[in-house]
Amino acid sequence: MFGIWGHPDAARMTYYGLHSLQHRGQEGAGIVVTDGKRMKGIKGDGLVNDVFDEKKLDSLKGAGAIGHVRYTGKSGIENIQPLLFHSSSGSLALSHTGNLINANDLRHQLEMQGSIFQTNTDTEALAHLIKRSGYLALKDKVKNALSMVKGAYALIVLTENELIIAQDPNGLRPLSIGKVGDAYCVASETCAYDLIGAEYIRDVEPGELIIINDEGLHEERFTLSGSHSMCTMEYVYFSRPDSDIRGINIHTARKNLGKQLAIEANIEGDVVTGVPDSSISSAIGFAETAGIPYELGLIKNRYVGRTFIKPTQELREQGVKMKLSPVRKVVEGKRVIMVDDSIVRGTTSRRIVRMLKEAGATEVHVCISSPPMTNPCFYGIDVSTHEELIASNHSVEEIREIIGADSLTFLSVDGMMKSIGREDLGKNCGQCMACFTGEYPTEIYPDTPLPYEKEME
Ligand code: SF4
Secondary structure (H helix, E strand, O other): OEEEEOOOEHHHHHHHHHHHOHHHOOOEEEEEEEOOOOEEEEEEEOOHHHHOOHHHHHHOOEOEEEEEEEOOOOOOHHHOOOEEEEEOOEEEEEEEEEEEOOHHHHHHHHHHOOOOOOOOOHHHHHHHHHHHOOOOOHHHHHHHHHOOOOEEEEEEEEOOOOEEEEEOOOOOOOOEEEEEOOEEEEEOOOHHHHHHOOEEEEEOOOOEEEEEEOOEEEEEEOOOOOOOOEEHHHHHHHOOOOOEEOOEEHHHHHHHHHHHHHHHHOOOOOEEEEOOOOOHHHHHHHHHHHOOOEOOOEEEOOOOOOHHHOOOHHHHHHHHHHHEEEOHHHHOOOEEEEEEOOOOOOHHHHHHHHHHHHOOOOEEEEEEOOOOOOOOOOOOOOOOOOOOOHHHHOOHHHHHHHHOOOEEEEOOHHHHHHHHOOOOOOOOOOEEOHHHHOOOOOOOOOOOOOHHHHHHO
C-alpha cells in the first residue's frame, strides 16, 4: 500500500511508490486520487506497469492519493483495491493489507442489517462499518469501525479532505510514514521512499491512527491496547532487502539468518547458492560463516512473477518452470549447498533440487533460513492450510526424502529470533511466529477465513 497527501502530482507519486512495492503483489493494482472535490480511481489486473500508462496517470489529478498492489484472494476486478465508494455524504476509498479474522461474522451481521456487498474482500466490510457509523468526523467513524474488527490490518482511508492511516493493535503488517517536500506519505515498506525522494519519518505503532490533511499530521490512538507482533516472514521472505522494518534492515536480518544457519547446519560443500531473490542475502551470510564460496548457481528470469503469489497450484507449478535456471558451469561436479527462505508445500524445493542435479551437482544440501512452517497464517500471507503445509504432516527426514535432497536443515526458532535481533525482547519478542510455533497473537475463530480459502470460495 502507498498513500500521499499534499503533493501536486499525487497519482504519479503513488505509481512510483507502488512500483517499489510490486514484489508484495502482482495480481492487480489500483490508484484512487482526490482533487479536494471529487475522487477518481483506476485499477486493473496485473503489474503496476500493465495497469497504468501516461494517459491514465494524467487523468488522475489531485493532491491526495492512495494505491494498492494485490497479492492474493478471489480474482475479479471488483476485488482489486483501493475500493472506492460514492454516496451523497461524500466518497470514501480504502486500501487494506492483512486479513480480518472475524470477516465472516461481520459480513453476515452487515448483510442481516441490509448491506449489499459488491466484492468478496474483507476490506469492504470495513468500508460498510465506517459508512454506517453514527459519528460525524471520519476519524471517529474509522475508530468505531476498527473497534469491531479483529485480525491483521494496516489500513489507509482516503476522502476528499483527508487521509487516515491505522495499524492493528498487534502491528502485524509493516506500515510507516515519510515526507517528501511538504507532502506526507505512507507505505508498506520503506523502499518506496527512496524512489520518490521521500524521507522516512517513523513506523506506525500498533493501535495508532494518524490523520493527515491540509492542516498537517495529527496522531491519535483507536485503542489503548497494543503490542508488537510483527510478521516474522516479512524479514525472512516478504519484504525487499533495501527496506527497514522497526529499525532493522531486511538484507542485514537475512544475512544474519544465513550466518546462524551455517552454524546450526555445520555441513560441508563446495559452493553455496541462494534461491533468488529472497534467499540471496541469507546465502551470502551462510557462505561467509561457513568459509565456502558463494556462487550464482541459480538465475531468475526477471520477468516472471513470484511463484508463491500465483493463486492456483497449477499456475504455481507452471511458474516454477519458467522462473529459475541453473548455472551448469557453477554447479557441475560440485556439492551444492542451496539456501532457501522457507518450504511451504515442498513442490518448489523438489523442482529446484532436481534442476541442480540435472545440471550436474553431485550433492544438493538444502538449508532453510527459517524453521519448519507447521501452521497456517490467518493474517494475510498465503501459506495455505495445515493439509498443504508439508512440515505440518512430515518429519524433516521425510521432507528431505520428498524433495530429493542429500541433507535438509531448518533454522531453529531461537536462531531465527537471534538473527533478526529480537531475542532479548521477552516471550513474544515483538514478533509473530505463529506459522512456526502455532502461538497466534490474536484469537482465532473456527471459521476464520484463510486468504487461500477466500480464493477457493
Ligand atoms: S503466521 Fe507467519 S506469515 Fe502469518 S503473520 Fe505470523 S509470522 Fe507472518
